[in-house]
Amino acid sequence: MTEQQIETLLRKAPRATPPEGLLARVQNDIRLPRRPGKAMVQPASVLWLRRRLPMLGFAGGLVACVVVFAVQSSKLSELRTENETLRAATQNLERLRRDNAEYQRLQAENQELERLRKDSQELTQLRAEVARLRGQVEEVNRLRVANQQLAAGVRPQLQTQANEEFFAQAEDAKAKAQSMACVNNLKQIGLAARIWATDNGDVLPPNWLAMTNELATPKILVCPGDPARAAAQNWASLSAANVSYEYLNPNGSEADPYVILTRCTVHGHVGLSDGSVMQGGGLGKTFTIAVRDGKQVFTALNPPANSDPQELMRQRYGLQPGAGLVAPGQPKNLKFMSEEMLRRYGLPTNINMSEEMARRYGLIPAAPTNTDKLPSYP
């Protein structure tokens, strides 16, 4: 038998008849779940879409690939075009560089020209200003001349004399002030010399430059009344043109307090080796200068031999009466002031210092007892 005959026989297979009551049993078993409102069978369009979803997905992917490829091709084409353009522009790069350099140079020249133009304008303005100021100066001079003429014609002679006296007094006050400033300079110089001597075996400095560390500034070496000299800018540039004072006791001993150390060439003030200063106005009146062993020595005229020592202290050091005494008017232990001390301070030798004052100046040792307690001063 052929396959076709076999298939025909198979398709003619008889069907068994179901037993009676089967349909009723099947229908009685029907238990349908409630699903109201929802369509059980999906529409044909949804089924069609679901069956063809893989194909549609593949087609969508393919279309996306094509789109991406097209976009990339377009971008590539644009880049090629831009590359060609840049390549063509690069060929003219050298010429563009030269043009650019020329442009930069011209721009710089233009800026320079602009600046010069501004300077020229400013110069013109300044010239105009100068001309205007000159005119004003001429006007001022003319007014001053007219003013002088008017003053000469109007002011009385008495007024002129009063003015002269006023100016003379002003000049005198100025001269006094310069003199006091000169004295101050000499005192500072004397103090510096004594400090130097204390550090160098009581020997005074040999010259100005030796005590530059002790002198505050080169300005104190110039007398304020000396218009011919100016202060040195620093010690290195110090010369004779920057010093108004004579240094008369180089390498001298500090033990000779009356030897003149310095002297002002303008005012005649003298500074002694003990640091004190005598005004030049007293030369020949209250003191004189003698020469001893080649050195100029201060010598007092008519010393107050028997004068009151308290009054001398007050006059010389500004001390109140009774200073240096245990009680006012009660001198005590005046035996401790040595002659050397009296001579150094220019005091008469017939006075003595109290014990406490001598201890204060270190002339006698401290009290042997009660060393922990500081001495009380009146």
Next chain:
Amino acid sequence: MSDHVQALCERAGQGDLSAASELATLYYERLFAYLRRLCGNDDDAADLTQKTFFKAWVSLASFQGRSSFPTWLHGIAHHVYVDWRRKSNPAEAQSDAWWETCAADGPSPFEDAAEKEAAKQVYSLVERLDEGIRQVVHLHYYQGLSISETAEALSIATSTVKYRLREALGFLRGNLAESGFPARQEAI
């Protein structure tokens, strides 16, 4: 699937008992015939038919309409039969006597005694096929499902269905030739 059957399925899904009853009326004979050939007796076939419809009603909500309703029913019947075979492990389902009885009842589709004898031989050989091939023959030839519907009912590929059909025809032709049924020139 016709629009009428689709409408019945939709109504049954919404809880319409009359629609479900009409669907059962339409397909219970066909399912009973399928299961009767597989089981070999009326009682088991009736029980399996009843169980098949019961499962169909329970699973009606999961019926998406991707296949036709009779195909979906045959798929359920196939699984019900497999479960029944696995549990009861019955002996050979078919017997030559059934075919003789079946052919004697009512008008016969065969033209003569020789064809009837050949059919009896063919059906007997079909029951000797392997289970998978036998299922394909039952659904495609006996139940009249197409190849794609058969594949859907058995959850296999259409190419597998075609392969199994070729295997079955080759087996039947070879055995029929051995049994003295030469090929006839005229159509049956």
